[in-house]
Amino acid sequence: MELDVRHLRVLCAIADSGSVRKAARQLGMTQPSLTTQLRRIERAIGGELFTRERTGSRPTALGHTVLSRARPVIAELAELVAAARREAAGAERRRLRIGSVGSRAVAAWLRRVHTRLPDTDTTIHIDISANNLLRMVAADEIDVAFVHESEGFPLRVPADAQHRVVIAREPQFVALAAGHPAARRPVVSLADLAGDTWMVDPTADHEYAAMRRAFAEAGLNPRVVQVRDNATADELVAAGEAVRPCQPTSIPGAGAVVRPVHGDPLAVRLLLAWRPGALSAPALDALHSDLCSAYLDLARVNPAYRAWLLQHNRTLRHLVAPPLAG
Template identity: 75%
Template sequence: MRHLRVLCAVADTGSVRKAARLLGTSQPSVSTQLHRIERALGGRLFTRERTGSQLTPLGHTVLARARTIIADMAELVSAARQEADDAEQMTLRIGSVGSRAVASWLRRVHTRLPDTRTSIRIDISANALLHLVAAEQLDIALVHESEGFPLRLPADAEHRVLIAREPQFVALALSHPAAGSPVVRLEDLAADAWMVDPTADHEYAALRRVLSEAGLNPRVVQVRDNATAAELVASGEAVRPCQPTSRPGPGTVIRPVHGNPFSVRLLLVWRPRALSAPAFDGLYADLRAAYLDLAATNPSYLAWLLSNDSSLPRLLAH
């Protein structure tokens, strides 16, 4: 590589003297290396003229290959160094279902682990995230489990409950007759179409079960696009279960449902081989703090917590 760089330097500067200055070495050293290259290749690469060193036809051919080899070697060295740096730097691969608490959780993780590189994978499917944990493509994942539809956790994974029973609220149009009530009843929504995301694990089945137990058989529409779903709710075309920490969109309100018929369990699942117990405890504490801070900013959910959960209000007070 040193000889090839000498060749390029002479070609770029047009003289052995200038090439030596560019390379930070002596002129005799550059001349010696250039002669070695020419002897090895069996031909002259430059003609020495009064105006400087000019490439021969062989020199042009060799120079083109030399530049490619030097560029490839520089890329190889850079990639190797990056890989070595990555191997030395701790990495944390996080997965999560959609939650407004994720951004605050990540900020806390970055503060706690400033030298750890983190990545985040968001997926509406808890099962998809658990498959990634099982395949060792994620180290830790926040997932939700619809009531009555237990998740199948990876055999070598551990889990801890974040929220044992998170109620699901309902989003409805501001113009809906029940929108003025602080708490809505399922019978208030008997004439409405309900909307679910078909890619969310068990959401459709869990909704159907609750409505059937309430003696209701409404039309259920399946919409994947959140923007379209928000417009349909705002227009009064449908109502929709949602997380209690959700923000109402334009023209909509979010209300608790009497009796909390819809609920999910929030779990933090991790691989013990990837995370030590103290490391997991810190991540869990960061997520819980992020979630509780978010809950405290939502008046409807905060009111529900104060009325229905015996432990979370004490945590919120701290």
């Protein structure tokens, strides 16, 4: 007879309960069958493990030795089973992997997703490059991505990815020092800033090309520098050393203001992209709705954006594109 974990549990049950009768009740066995089981175990080991007394059963010296080794084995097995069950439960738990370019709407979007899907493991990956995020969607590294597309410079949407428009045309504003002469105007023109140094993030897809095209169409050729760090860029703007394009929902830093640009020469399209089969149609509708709501809340409380809407005779609902696949 070879011993297994069931036999070790029998020995521990007898030792813990203090009698074969009580152990049999705990194990769901009859007392005679447990007594027979114990005798077989003792024969396999080659010695008596318990002394039978009128008050119950007590481990012998050999019994104590066997029990001292049996208990850790049982405890480790119990932990192994518990860990496996936790792992299985985690694997079965729903997950949602979101990717996004930098946007103030992301935090509010995530709050809505967490509220609506409290039992879903939701993660966020931020990348300045929309094309990188689209590649991650196609490679099954993320499930859905919120991306910006510079006007006139289409993104390379992978063949096995789909997209839905969130905002058909978002104007890009400009951040400049509060002491800049143009800051006194509610709307500035590119010509007002032709003598300034402009900043651009070189890792943002097509941002530099879109800016250069706008300058060329306006007959301007201002100096453009590449700055990757947002904190440094904010400080340069506040110090009057440079200006930079920004999202219309942006909040100006200390010493800076945000202004619309006459004619909106810089604009982007906001898209939600996903891989077919990664999400159901209702899930995509809900994510799209959450994102649109988060974006509109930002636009609603932003004075510069509200002023732009009034100037263009538009309302908040005009910003959001209908939820149709692109």
